Amino acid sequence: MLRVESLDVRYGRVQAVRSLCLEVRAGEVVALLGPNGAGKTTTLTAIAGQHRKAGGVVELEGEGILGLGPQPIARRGISLVPEGRRIFTTLTVGENLRIGASARRDRASVEADIERELERFPVLRTYLHSEAGKMSGGEQQQLAISRALVSRPRLLLLDEPSLGLAPVLVDLVFDTIEQLRADGLTILLVEQNASRALDVADRCYVMRSGELVVSASQGEIRAEDLADIYLGGRNHS
Amino acid sequence: MTTIIQFVIDALTAGSYYALFALGIALIFGIMQLVNFAHGELIMIGGYAVYVFSDMPWPLTIAVAVAVVVLSALLMERLAFRPIRGANPATLLISSFALSFLLQNVGQMIFTTLPKSTDVVPLFTRSVDVGGLTIGWLSIVTIGTTALLLCLLAVFMGRTETGVQMRAAAEDFEMAELCGVRSNRVIATAFGLGGLLAGVGAVLLVGQTGSISIGMGLTPVLFGFTAAAIGGLGSLPGAVVGGYVLGFGSALLQQFLPDGAAGYRDAFLFAGVFALMAFRPGGLFRVAALSPRV
Numbered sequence: 001m002l003r004v005e006s007l008d009v010r011y012g013r014v015q016a017v018r019s020l021c022l023e024v025r026a027g028e029v030v031a032l033l034g035p036n037g038a039g040k041t042t043t044l045t046a047i048a049g050q051h052r053k054a055g056g057v058v059e060l061e062g063e064g065i066l067g068l069g070p071q072p073i074a075r076r077g078i079s080l081v082p083e084g085r086r087i088f089t090t091l092t093v094g095e096n097l098r099i100g101a102s103a104r105r106d107r108a109s110v111e112a113d114i115e116r117e118l119e120r121f122p123v124l125r126t127y128l129h130s131e132a133g134k135m136s137g138g139e140q141q142q143l144a145i146s147r148a149l150v151s152r153p154r155l156l157l158l159d160e161p162s163l164g165l166a167p168v169l170v171d172l173v174f175d176t177i178e179q180l181r182a183d184g185l186t187i188l189l190v191e192q193n194a195s196r197a198l199d200v201a202d203r204c205y206v207m208r209s210g211e212l213v214v215s216a217s218q219g220e221i222r223a224e225d226l227a228d229i230y231l232g233g234r235n236h237s
Numbered sequence: 238m239t240t241i242i243q244f245v246i247d248a249l250t251a252g253s254y255y256a257l258f259a260l261g262i263a264l265i266f267g268i269m270q271l272v273n274f275a276h277g278e279l280i281m282i283g284g285y286a287v288y289v290f291s292d293m294p295w296p297l298t299i300a301v302a303v304a305v306v307v308l309s310a311l312l313m314e315r316l317a318f319r320p321i322r323g324a325n326p327a328t329l330l331i332s333s334f335a336l337s338f339l340l341q342n343v344g345q346m347i348f349t350t351l352p353k354s355t356d357v358v359p360l361f362t363r364s365v366d367v368g369g370l371t372i373g374w375l376s377i378v379t380i381g382t383t384a385l386l387l388c389l390l391a392v393f394m395g396r397t398e399t400g401v402q403m404r405a406a407a408e409d410f411e412m413a414e415l416c417g418v419r420s421n422r423v424i425a426t427a428f429g430l431g432g433l434l435a436g437v438g439a440v441l442l443v444g445q446t447g448s449i450s451i452g453m454g455l456t457p458v459l460f461g462f463t464a465a466a467i468g469g470l471g472s473l474p475g476a477v478v479g480g481y482v483l484g485f486g487s488a489l490l491q492q493f494l495p496d497g498a499a500g501y502r503d504a505f506l507f508a509g510v511f512a513l514m515a516f517r518p519g520g521l522f523r524v525a526a527l528s529p530r531v
Contacts, residue, residue: 048415074417086412088405098398099405103417151417 034207077154089133100147195223252484253383258461267407277454283439303436310432469520
């Protein structure tokens with residue numbers, strides 16, 4: 001479904017991502033792991049179209065999408081749940097969910113999909129007509145995920161979905177990822193909570209200093225091994 | 238009692254002008270982070286459009302003048318600002334200055350520097366007596382038109398898909414694009430609405446002064462910016478409130494300043510604005526997009 005080949009992203013003189021290659025097949029959950037500053041978020045935002053000057057190849061189902069920009073990429077079915085949630089705090093929860101459907105051409109079933117999301121995360125119904133900024137961090141994360149799902153993505157990019165959440169909400173987030181995988185959704189997951197990420201992922205990639213250092217299938221790598229890899233102890237497998 | 242009512246009408250009239258101009262500026266700033274100094278030239282274009290089409294029946298003159306300003310605003314976005322979208326705020330600001338001077342010079346080449354005069358709507362110069370109170374029709378039309386436009390804009394921003402997308406883009410443009418919001422459409426709509434407000438403001442301004450000149454947009458834009466800053470740049474309700482705060486401040490000073498100081502009304506007004514901004518640099522309404530995220 002997604003093929004990334006020789007991706008290079010620079011912030012001025014700093015090369016954040018270097019010659020990155022990865023692949024996400026339809027229906028897979030793939031985890032992208034690595035220490036802070038490894039370039040994971042930059043990789044996701046480049047796939048989502050935020051770095052128009054990035055080099056390399058990004059293909060979604062065979063179509064090159066690098067350089068198209070975020071809006072055309074969203075319309076092709078890639079949806080990003082960004083780090084820090086970035087919900088629209090002055091809009092109501094309902095409005096946030098409708099904004100999530102902006103990329104869709106089939107408007108008729110949007111309301112049904114919003115209803116499905118309200119069933120997935122019932123707390124959102126409580127705030128449906130209230131400003132989203134009034135919700136707690138965990139509730140906002142549920143909204144951010146729902147907003148992305150309302151777009152009916154072909155590929156969901158999740159950036160640190162459990163960051164800063166209470167343990168019960170971390171469970172909810174990973175249960176949701178499991179559910180989505182069972183529904184057949186393709187997911188590329190960036191997550192600091194490596195052990196939980198490895199539990200839900202079919203495969204994983206590990207990045208360090210902008211480069212890919214490990215590519216492994218489920219079971220081939222354990223969370224305990226990661227500290228060693230982060231510190232430079234192991235290269236491509 | 239009549240003095241108080243007269244004061245309120247004067248304040249509402251002035252506040253309506255300022256709110257119209259402030260809202261146009263805030264709409265574009267909210268989405269593009271662009272302080273568009275060329276907004277004043279949209280008012281100028283509106284003024285000259287009224288002059289050029291003044292031979293038509295007055296409702297048509299007004300409609301055509303407003304349409305010309307809306308079209309000019311859309312062209313301004315397409316030709317001047319779209320190519321530099323995403324540039325840093327200083328580049329955008331300087332570009333808007335350049336465009337402002339360019340349009341003034343084009344206006345000067347076509348219409349010369351001599352002011353023109355025209356009578357848009359004969360009714361604007363008349364007044365009506367209500368219980369011993371003389372109210373100018375222009376005040377009634379200004380207050381009524383502004384109230385109507387504000388209500389329509391509130392419905393548009395709150396109830397329509399494009400309006401909600403505009404509010405989302407004003408809060409976090411990048412995220413709105415990531416959600417698939419069509420940035421070109423949202424920005425063009427903001428410019429179009431800004432043009433509509435500038436066009437209506439221009440018609441009312443010409444109705445008030447009867448005069449059209451190259452620099453006619455400068456003072457309204459200065460007051461518009463000030464009102465938008467009072468409200469909190471980028472906040473649409475803030476721009477409206479800022480406009481009326483400025484209007485009431487202006488009317489209060491007009492009423493209570495001693496004769497010798499009345500000529501310096503605006504200096505006192507801006508001293509008050511300066512004091513207000515010192516206490517609330519972000520304006521009366523906090524704008525989420527400009528606040529640090531937690």
